[in-house]
Every structure is written in structure tokens, then in C-alpha cells.
Amino acid sequence: MxxxxxxxxxxxxxxxxxxxxxxxxxxxxxxxxxxxxxxxxxxxxxxxxxxxxxxxxxxxxxxxxxxxxxxxxxxxxxxxxxxASGSEVGGTLVVGTIHPLTAVDLPELLASYRGRHPRVRVTLRARLVRDLLQQVREHACDIAFVDTGPGTLPRGLAGRVLARDALVALLPHGHPLAGAERVAPARLAEEDMVDMPLGSGIRRHVDAAFAAAGATRTVAFEADTMALLEQLVARRLGLGLVPAATAARMGGLPTVPVTGVPPRTVQAVWSPSGTSPAARAFLRLLDEEVPDAGSAE
The missing domain is CATH 1.10.10.10 (Winged helix-like DNA-binding domain superfamily/Winged helix DNA-binding domain)
Structure with a gap:
């Protein structure tokens, strides 16, 4: 073989x-x-x-x-x-990420990394959280940026919390909830919703929040990017639940804070067993460049 x-x-x-x-x-x-x-x-x-x-x-x-x-x-x-033992760090580095990633300026981070370690060949891949975690477990991906809800990472993985981001309801212009101080999941469940696909971190997070609130909702449309989700909401095909940092970068659709939904946690995750020199160098740079937001709850 x-x-x-x-x-x-x-x-x-x-x-x-x-x-x-x-x-x-x-x-x-x-x-x-x-x-x-x-x-x-x-x-x-x-x-x-x-x-x-x-x-x-x-x-x-x-x-x-x-x-x-x-x-x-x-x-x-x-x-x-x-x-690495002979001179400088080389080899390959595979970085996985959700999209969009607002907790880290990944291009800027990679530019710094390239300046320090020009011999490393970097591969980027955007996937669902479910797939990224599996690839990290299988050592097919060195480091992944994922969004999670409260709770621990799968066994065998290490993580560092980079940001916590509240979720807001994304509404079409002229919607009756626009301008409200806050809205509960039960009220959102009265209308059709647009969400990310099953297997994404934010979808699991939102599904768990509605289940905890005892609210049953209808996901009428699934979008595999936030840009498409925004377009569907703008066309009045449903309401969305998106990270506040993401909503701030959208085209001005009204948002309302949602009660009873815990913040979304963005983490860098990796497998501590057999971490390559290229991955260790990236984690050191991450420690230097990005503040730690504390332990995941």
C-alpha cells in the first residue's frame, strides 16, 4: 500500500x-x-x-x-x-471556515502568516460546521473556524473562543415587527422563516433555541449563504435569524433583538493530537493577533 x-x-x-x-x-x-x-x-x-x-x-x-x-x-x-527542525516552517496548512466569518479578519491573518512562513502552502475551504468538525477529527483539516451554541466541543478537539455574537431577527422593509424593542421566538414562529441548511452551526443553534422556547417554526426556504438569505428575506419570503455582526454588513434591512436566544459562539478548533509545525505556527499567530473571548459555556 x-x-x-x-x-x-x-x-x-x-x-x-x-x-x-x-x-x-x-x-x-x-x-x-x-x-x-x-x-x-x-x-x-x-x-x-x-x-x-x-x-x-x-x-x-x-x-x-x-x-x-x-x-x-x-x-x-x-x-x-x-x-521545521532544519530551518523554517514548511509543509501545508489546511484552514476551514464558515461563511461569512466576522470574528476574524482571515485574509489579514493569512497575510501575516505568509510573511512569517512563506514556505507553507495554505489551502482554504468553506464548509458546513458539521463537515468541518469531521475533517478536523480526521486530520483532513488542520484548523477550522466554526460557530457553535453553548456546550462543549466534540471529544478529542480543542478550541479557542474568538467572539460571542447575539442573534437578531432580520425583517423585510415595512414588516409590522420593524421598530419593536425585542421579539420572542414564539412570535417569529407565527411566520415563515428563512434559514441556513441543516448541518450548519447557526441552524443547529437556532433550532435548539426555538425548541427550548417550546416554539415550532416553519423553515420555508433554506439558503446556503447569508447573502442569499438576505435576498429571500428582502423579497418577503420569510424572516431570518442572523448574527448581529453579519446583519450590520447587510444592505439595511431592519433588525430586532430576539429574547431567549443565547449568543452564537465563534471558535477556532483543532485536534491537539499530531498538530503539524505549520498549524502550531498558525495558532501562535492567532494568539498574538486575536484576543481570546474566554471559555465556551
């Missing part, structure tokens, strides 16, 4: 295509397919089911991919440790 075979298998799983995986790995498709076939023969199982339209990961493949990602991450950490 070779590292390149593991990398090819992970690429096929993540792209859902042998063609796209080959492009990503900078090899011809026939070579990648041959290596996957050799790997499957060695393992004695099928990792992927291939049809003319799609590639699906088999149950055996699902079991294989987690350790494969960990092995690739360990190899990359070993390379980074060797480079």
Missing part, C-alpha cells in the same frame, strides 16, 4: 469522479484508475462502486477513508517536522 494510492482514493471520494480526482492529483485518469484497482486487489474489497454516471463509496470504502486521511496527514506532519 502506497501513500499515493491513499491520496488517489481520498481524491475520488471527495470529488465523486475518477476524472476530477485525476485532475486534482495531476495524473492521467488511466494511471489513477490502475492504482485504485491495485489497492482494491490488495485489500480484497471494493472501495468504490462505478457506474456510467457516478462513483459511490462502498461501506468498505467508508471504513477505509478515515484511516487513509489520518495516514496522509501523519505523512505530511512528518515532512513538516523535518523541514
Amino acid at each position: 502506497e501513500l499515493r494510492q491513499l491520496a488517489y482514493a481520498v481524491a475520488v471520494a471527495e470529488t465523486g469522479s475518477f476524472t476530477r480526482a485525476a485532475h486534482r492529483c495531476f495524473v492521467v485518469q488511466s494511471s489513477l484508475s490502475d492504482q485504485i484497482a491495485r489497492l482494491e486487489r490488495e485489500l480484497g474489497v471494493r472501495l468504490f462502486e462505478r457506474t456510467s454516471r457516478r462513483v459511490r463509496v462502498t461501506p468498505a470504502g467508508e471504513g477505509f477513508l478515515g484511516p487513509a486521511r489520518e495516514a496522509l496527514a501523519a505523512a505530511e506532519r512528518a515532512r513538516g517536522e523535518a523541514v
